[in-house]
Amino acid sequence: MKITLGAVVKGGTSLDYKTGSWRDQRPVIHEDLCKACGQCEMVCPDNAVYVVDEVYIIDYDYCKGCGLCAYECPTDAIEMVPEEK
């Protein structure tokens, strides 16, 4: 591999790097408690919460497990579960 002047590389490298691997705990949404208020989507610093047909899902490829969504959830519908291998 040759380096480039200014470390210029093709765009969109985040598609190749799944930063979700940094996570040591994962948010799990309990759908029975979720009121679809959207707080989690708003506070996620990685844009890793999506809405599909009014159901909130987490993109584990990019969720770093910070826990902001679980902290802000007004109905405590998000649980942080330790990642284990």
Place this chain on the structure above:
Amino acid sequence: MSHIQVVEGSEAVALAVKACRPQVISAYPISPQTHIVEWIAKMIADGELDTEYVRVESEFSAASVISGASATASRSYTASSSQGLLLMTEVLYASAGLRLPFVITGVNRAISAPISIQVDHQDTISLRDSGVIQFYVESSQEVYDTHIAAFKVAEDPKILLPVMVCMDGWILTHSYERVSFMEQEEVGSFLPPFQPVNFLDVNDPKTWGSYAEDDVLMEFKYAIHEAMQYAKGRIKEIFSELAMITGRDHGGLIEAYRTEGAEVILMAMGSMAGTVKEAVDELRSQGKKVGLVKIRCYRPFPFEDIWDVIKDTKIVGVMDANFSMGSEGAVATDLKAKLCGRPDAPLVLDFITGLGGREVNKGTIREIVQKAEEVLNSGLPLHEPHWVDLNPAILP
């Protein structure tokens, strides 16, 4: 063809910048700024210059704006001074790493505290390790010509680094001198439009300054050093090319003044060099073998060119208008490091001069030469820097 006018040094810079047709100029117009950005603002207001003029909220932003603009393939420029340059520091290191070729005028003024607006070189010397090429100039004419060369140096495809033209505050920025200006067509043919291979483009997205781990970071830094080394030759070519057009040759990386057969050679940067030349003429007429090496390009450090001139001399007195606290002046440090290990090397004395605008006149230079001769005659080297005109009586 050219026209001649008496202008303020700051206006000479503004007119050089205007002739280079930058597309983006940022400005933070508060102390320690100079008239440079005011003259440019007036040119834009008068419809003489069509450019994106961005008034920012700090010098950090001033540097950031031209860094971003340069990445979009826009020729970009700003001017700052003293504390303002220090606030730009982080961005300047990053811009050199991103290989963004903008031009900055670094107006030399002392660094606080205590607060001062007078000239010395501490501000720009503090940026010497950043990867920014640094020129130092002696007169308003040289400042005009050097700015026009600076864009061409920066934008050279094998260099691609920011260039800072350092000029002494007050002495150059605020005084009026006779300056000969180039015609617009001459500048246009000397400096073609800026067309980099890589630039930010929404249709072809690229990441700039992507993350570098321990397996490649050293190579990125070495590549900047290599560009600096290459620049030494290229800068001389560009200066010569400009000299052919203007008929004014200020020298290459250095200017050697009456150094033939000199036993004592002084070394200086900036407007101080003009005073040294006057003093050298007087001393030569008294039969003293004294000369001057004026450093025009400080980074890259032009040791090879300096060596060619000083190798047969006995002693070199470096006039450092800066000081590295706890050590010595920067230029003397550079020179000593390069001379170390050469058995035939001349002695180097470090003279700390002109901090905070303290006057350096012909008398000061005669004292420096006398001190150098004393060291030469006594055979006792002076290991510590000599603070010229220091008044120990008022120390706390």
